[in-house]
Amino acid sequence: MRHEALLSIVVAATLASACGGMGVRHDAGAQPGDAANVSPFVPVAIENVIDALVAAISEKNLAPSAKPPVAVLLKDLTGFWAPVVVGANRMSARLVGPTVVESPLILDESVSEDVKAVEQNSYIQRYLDQNIYQGMAVAPFSAAAGSVQYLDAFVAQCGPVVTIDSDSPGSQRSYNIGTANYQAGVTAANILRKVLSPQDTIAVFGTTDTSWVSGIQRAQGAEDGARAAGLTVAPRIPVVWNSETDMAAVVSALSDPALGIKGLLCMYSNSYTCAAAVEAVGKKGLVQIVGFDLEAATKNYFDQGYFYGIAVQRQFYMGQLGVLVPYSLESLGAIRTAELIQPILVDGFLLDTGIDIITSDTYDSYIDYLISLGINNS
Amino acid sequence: MRDRLGSQTSSRRRGAGRRRPNRLSPSLAVLIAGLLGVACVSTQESADPVNAIHIGSTLPFSGTRAASGVALETALRLAIDRVNSAMVLPRPLAIEVRDSHSDDALGTANTLALLQEEDIPFFIGPEEPRIAYQIANAIKAQRMVNLLPGLGSPQIHDSTARAAWFRLSPSPNYLACALAKRMFKDGITRANAVTDPDDYSATFATIFGRVFTSMGGTLLPGLQLPASGSNFAEVFATIERFSPDATMLITSPSVAAGFLQEWAVRGKVGKWYLGPPLNNPALLRNVPTGVLEGMLGISPDLGANAAKFDADFESMTGVPSLAGSHYYYDAVAMLALAIAEGIAQTGVIPDPVTLKLHLQAISSAPGELIQYDDLSRGLAMVAARQKIQYSGAAGAYVLNADGDSIQNQATIWRITGSNFDYAGSELCTDAEVLSSY
Numbered sequence: 001m002r003h004e005a006l007l008s009i010v011v012a013a014t015l016a017s018a019c020g021g022m023g024v025r026h027d028a029g030a031q032p033g034d035a036a037n038v039s040p041f042v043p044v045a046i047e048n049v050i051d052a053l054v055a056a057i058s059e060k061n062l063a064p065s066a067k068p069p070v071a072v073l074l075k076d077l078t079g080f081w082a083p084v085v086v087g088a089n090r091m092s093a094r095l096v097g098p099t100v101v102e103s104p105l106i107l108d109e110s111v112s113e114d115v116k117a118v119e120q121n122s123y124i125q126r127y128l129d130q131n132i133y134q135g136m137a138v139a140p141f142s143a144a145a146g147s148v149q150y151l152d153a154f155v156a157q158c159g160p161v162v163t164i165d166s167d168s169p170g171s172q173r174s175y176n177i178g179t180a181n182y183q184a185g186v187t188a189a190n191i192l193r194k195v196l197s198p199q200d201t202i203a204v205f206g207t208t209d210t211s212w213v214s215g216i217q218r219a220q221g222a223e224d225g226a227r228a229a230g231l232t233v234a235p236r237i238p239v240v241w242n243s244e245t246d247m248a249a250v251v252s253a254l255s256d257p258a259l260g261i262k263g264l265l266c267m268y269s270n271s272y273t274c275a276a277a278v279e280a281v282g283k284k285g286l287v288q289i290v291g292f293d294l295e296a297a298t299k300n301y302f303d304q305g306y307f308y309g310i311a312v313q314r315q316f317y318m319g320q321l322g323v324l325v326p327y328s329l330e331s332l333g334a335i336r337t338a339e340l341i342q343p344i345l346v347d348g349f350l351l352d353t354g355i356d357i358i359t360s361d362t363y364d365s366y367i368d369y370l371i372s373l374g375i376n377n378s
Numbered sequence: 379m380r381d382r383l384g385s386q387t388s389s390r391r392r393g394a395g396r397r398r399p400n401r402l403s404p405s406l407a408v409l410i411a412g413l414l415g416v417a418c419v420s421t422q423e424s425a426d427p428v429n430a431i432h433i434g435s436t437l438p439f440s441g442t443r444a445a446s447g448v449a450l451e452t453a454l455r456l457a458i459d460r461v462n463s464a465m466v467l468p469r470p471l472a473i474e475v476r477d478s479h480s481d482d483a484l485g486t487a488n489t490l491a492l493l494q495e496e497d498i499p500f501f502i503g504p505e506e507p508r509i510a511y512q513i514a515n516a517i518k519a520q521r522m523v524n525l526l527p528g529l530g531s532p533q534i535h536d537s538t539a540r541a542a543w544f545r546l547s548p549s550p551n552y553l554a555c556a557l558a559k560r561m562f563k564d565g566i567t568r569a570n571a572v573t574d575p576d577d578y579s580a581t582f583a584t585i586f587g588r589v590f591t592s593m594g595g596t597l598l599p600g601l602q603l604p605a606s607g608s609n610f611a612e613v614f615a616t617i618e619r620f621s622p623d624a625t626m627l628i629t630s631p632s633v634a635a636g637f638l639q640e641w642a643v644r645g646k647v648g649k650w651y652l653g654p655p656l657n658n659p660a661l662l663r664n665v666p667t668g669v670l671e672g673m674l675g676i677s678p679d680l681g682a683n684a685a686k687f688d689a690d691f692e693s694m695t696g697v698p699s700l701a702g703s704h705y706y707y708d709a710v711a712m713l714a715l716a717i718a719e720g721i722a723q724t725g726v727i728p729d730p731v732t733l734k735l736h737l738q739a740i741s742s743a744p745g746e747l748i749q750y751d752d753l754s755r756g757l758a759m760v761a762a763r764q765k766i767q768y769s770g771a772a773g774a775y776v777l778n779a780d781g782d783s784i785q786n787q788a789t790i791w792r793i794t795g796s797n798f799d800y801a802g803s804e805l806c807t808d809a810e811v812l813s814s815y
Contacts, residue, residue, distance in 0.1 A: 064612035065619070069599040077588060085584060086577065093575030098599035098616060100570075101584050105592050132599060132620060367536060368518070374511040374532060374577060 039369040041356055045343050046317050052340045053328045054094065060331055068134035068159065068330040069098040072322050073123050075116070075139045075166075076103050080269070080293070080315060083375040084164065087319025088137070097327055100133075117142035124150040127158065134159035135326030137177070143168045143213075160329035162351075164322045165315075166214065169349075174329055175341075177321045179313050180352040181214045184292075185221025185267065186228075191309045191357050192263050192290040193229040202226050202263035203234040203253055205246075205274055215239075215267065218292075222265040234259045239268060246270065250277035254287060266291040271310070275301035294358070305360070312366075314353040316375055321351055430472035431717070431727070433458075433710070434498040436489040438505055441480025442630045445660030446505065446702060451475055452695045453703040454502060457710035457753070466718055466757035471710070474498065480630070482508040489513050493520060499727070500525070502709045505702075507532045507577045517541050523730045525713060527705035529654045529678070530578035535780050542730035544737060544781040546712075547705045547772075548678045550582040552786035553654055555811045556804035557626060557676045558589040560790055561651060564674075566623040570598035572613060572637075573628040573653075582628055582653065589810065598622050603629055603637065610640050617648060628653030635664035642669045651675060657701045662796050670793045677701045679787035679803055681773025683750055690751065704772035711753055712775070715740040715768055719760040734781050741768050741775040 072088045074081050085101055092099035104119040120141050127133050128150075136154055140147055140163055151161050151171040160174050167176040185204075192202060204226075206219025223233050237253050239246055254261055254277055264287060266274040271291025275298070278287050290309045291298055302310055328337045338345075346352045358366050435454060439447040454473055462470040476492050478485030486509050492498070493516050501517060504510055505528040514534055517524045518541045526532070527546045534543040561569055569590055573579030587597035598620045601613055617625060627634060627650055634656050641650070642665075652661075652675030662670070680687075684704060691699040691707075716736035720728030728736055740756075745765035748756035759766050768775070776784050792801040 064601075064604065065615050071599075077584060086580075089577070089580035089584065092600070093580065093602055096575065096602045096604060098601050098620075100587065100597055100599050101580075102587050102591060102597060105588070126596065130596075130598075364538065367538060368515045371514045371518070371534065371536060372511055374507065 039365065039372065040362075041366055041369040043314060043317060043354055046314070046321075046353060049341055049344050050091075050317075050320060050324060053324055053332075053337070056336065056340060057095065057328060057331055062331060064096070067095070067097045068327055069100075069132050070135040070137065070323050070326050071127055071133045072099065072101040072164075072319070073120065073136065073138045074101070074103040074164070075120075075141060076106070077101075081139075083315040083373075084139075084319035084322065086373075086375050087316040088323045089319075091320045091323040095323070095327055097323070099323055113141045114144065114146075117144070117147045121147055121150045124154055128153055131158070135330045136161045137164050137322035137326055138162075138168075139164040140166055140168045143170060145170070147171075160326045160334075162322065162325050162329075164318050169213075174334070175325060175345075175349055175351050177318050177325065177351045178214075178353060179355055180346050180350055181218035182221035182224075183346075183352070184311060184355045185218040185223075185265070186225030187355060187357065188265050188267075188290045188292070188309075188311050189222050189225030189231070190229055191311075191359075192226070192265055192288060193231060195288045195308050196231060196263050198230040199232055200262040201232040201234050201260050202265060203237050203259070203261050204265045204267065205237045205250060205271075206239055206265075206267040208236060208238045218267050222267060226265065231263070234261055239270065241270070243270075243273065246273050247277055247280075250274055251280055254278065254281045254283060262287060264289045269293040269295050269298075271295070271307075272297035272301050275304075275306035278306060290357075302358075302360075302363075308359060310358045311355045312358055313355055316373060317353045321353070325351065429469050431467065431469050432496060432498045432500070433471060433473045433713070434476075434489075434492050434496065434501045435473060436476045436478045436485055436492070436504040436509065438480040438485075439477040441478075442632050443478075443480040443505060445631045445658055446655075446700055447477070449697050449700045449703050450503075450505070450706045452697045453691070453699075453706040454710055456691065456695060457707045457714075460751075460753045461710065461714040461757065464754035464757045466754075466761050467714060468721065471714065478504050478506055478509060480506070482506055482512070485509040486512040490516055493517075493522075499523065500713060502706065502713075503528060505530060510534065514543075517543070521730060523713070523733055525709040527702065527709040529702050529705075530576065532577060533780070533782050540730060542734050542781060544734070544777065544783075546709055546775065546783050547702070548783065548786045548788070550578055550654075551585045551811050552806045553676055553678065553788050554582045554584075554586040555589045555806035556788035556790075557651060557653075558586045558593065558595070559804050559806065559810075560674070560676070560802070561624055561626075562590060562593045562595055564624075566595065566649075568596045568598060568621070568623045569625065570617070570620060570622045571600040571626045571628065572617070573600060573602060574630065574633070575602040579628045579653075583626075585811065586626065589806070603633060610637050613637075614641065614644055614647070622648070624649040624651055626651045626653055628655065630655055631658040631661040632664065634661055638670060639665055642666075654678065654701065657791060657798050659698050659700070659796075662793065667796065671795070673793045674801060675791050675793070675798070676804075677789050677791060677798075678772070679789040680704050680771070683769060683771055683773060687750060687771040704770065707750065708768075708770035708772055708775070711750060711756075711770065712737055712741060712768060714753070715748075715756055715760055715766070718757050719763075722761050722763050734777075737781075738777045740766055741770075741777060743767050 077085050088101045106116050148171040155161050155172045163173050163176045165178045204219050204222045207215040226233050237249050264274045274289050288308045291307055292311045294310055294312050344352050437447040437450050438444055458471045476488040501524045510532050518539045521540045524543045529547050531545050533545050571583040583600045591597055654677050656675055657677040688699040716733050717727055719736045745767040747769050748766045749769050750771040756766050778784050788804045790802040791798040
């Protein structure tokens, strides 16, 4: 029934759109999209902000030559970043604005973030040399002073900068576009609480590295949320991004009878480690897990029933806003833009793209949504 | 509710009642009308008995992509006629075609209506990526097989579905990489793209930039073409402001014709490379001879069979072949061979997931090589449970586990008079593309 309803809505919408759209060839922004628009996963608040910004920009009726070129400089174009690329390109098409979407080529992923930042900064230096771009969205590899100076130079010479996903709080960037990590941690804890009893013990598999601010925030939110939900919180299981060490740490915690862990909150894209550990100690069904990011290995364990839920980020919208917000800042100005983004603005600087929680009950619906957006190609 | 169309004309099937006003140039409209006329008299209507195996399709017969619709439909019908002539399948193939109008909204509505009205297990197309996305959930819900032969088709994967999608033409990643290599070899160090605002063009431009930058080039901001009817003065002004060494153009032949004529009037400032959709006679027919002389472009390498197919196609149907025609013909041929193999092995038409294995089997070595024009023999062989390897109008196919073709060689062509002449080949490895995006 749901599918039939969806089809009828889409058909009606597309027919209506067609009747009103004659004579407009390239109105990519009014795409029929929009089977997605009836999905429960559509983030209505974000869509509303996007529509408001685009409408305000349209009222300016900018000549094509007056449209500000925007550079979108990501960490990669694949994996986690692929939906960001799609979102950025779609927004560029909607605005009919000159845009480049690129990332540095990091051939050796094992090098430090600071080394990667050097390569990324060379792109920004090129933008400065070209003096073409009037706005930039960047996913900075580093928030250190050496990288901050490039962002600040861009702001001074070219135009507004926003950060995507990772932030550079010490820079003059206008906004950070990404997940509100503390709240995401709280949300994950509340989801886990649904399948546990009061006073059950949980552990957070999260970073203890205080220099990774967003990672710490998410883990802290999870622990605070769990406590607030009436759960007992065991000492944090540290993520060090070494698969063997991380696996051993989770297995050790799960094997400790004094802890009696009934639930795991696994904060990052290596959430599959939690499931692998549960499998290793033979506690499938006895330990409930809520993880983050639908990596292939995580999805495999999800399909086997190891996870109660997975929190997924909305990268597509990071890409959409990554183009739109600097474009708006440059064409509408900072004050008008700030007014329009208010509904999704957190703490004055974070444009919260939020998360979706996927459970076995909602998984098919979520995949349908991704397919309708054209971002389920992996 | 099933609408039996065996005695109806092709144009009736395309939902003529919903056609949008013709906004093509008069010369192009005349051309299209001529092509439609030729197609209608030279292409046999496939039989459509009650128990036929139905294939659905949505193609652009009007709007900016209209230059390709007739040729692609003709390719489908040519292959269907050959399959049915072989009389190997227990039921004949029959096709239901709707008009996308080159419009995502109208095309989606027409396609969804078709899927609701008809019991169609197989769908070929559409050309427009956004329509493919929008119908994907209906394909999934109805457990269909969707073959995507269009040059701009997306890759659609859903391992949880009991439907299946197959992308038969080369990935834009590899064509974009090949074009980047060629432009860099030509001494271009600053480049950008002017494109239609669709996902195919965006992907093409993004991967082009990734490869071009990795070689030491500089990618400049890309531009989207404005609404039809606009003049392109601002686009040219903006390009001049960015001052690239060269720009690649990815759009439909009709839009490109208008755009490049304006470029010529403006004094031919800047160098242009043309994208895969522009290897199309409609481009040359709508631009005065000589204006585009020497311009280079890129297309999939269609292999050794392509020239023969082109000649056969035009002589048999009266319709000039396009680069995309080969993939549409092959879509039907491969589908029929896979169905025949499935029936031979199990007695029933294979379900979508199983069909993937049959498509991989009939297109892979070892086996008796079956040329595209020898379908009767190929069908008879698979029906006799003999292993074959289909050699299509677009050459060999290698389908990966996701159902996507990974046959990705590119051909560089040069416009010479009224021809697209071969001007070299480029092949990118996975390492060069540096991306699974």
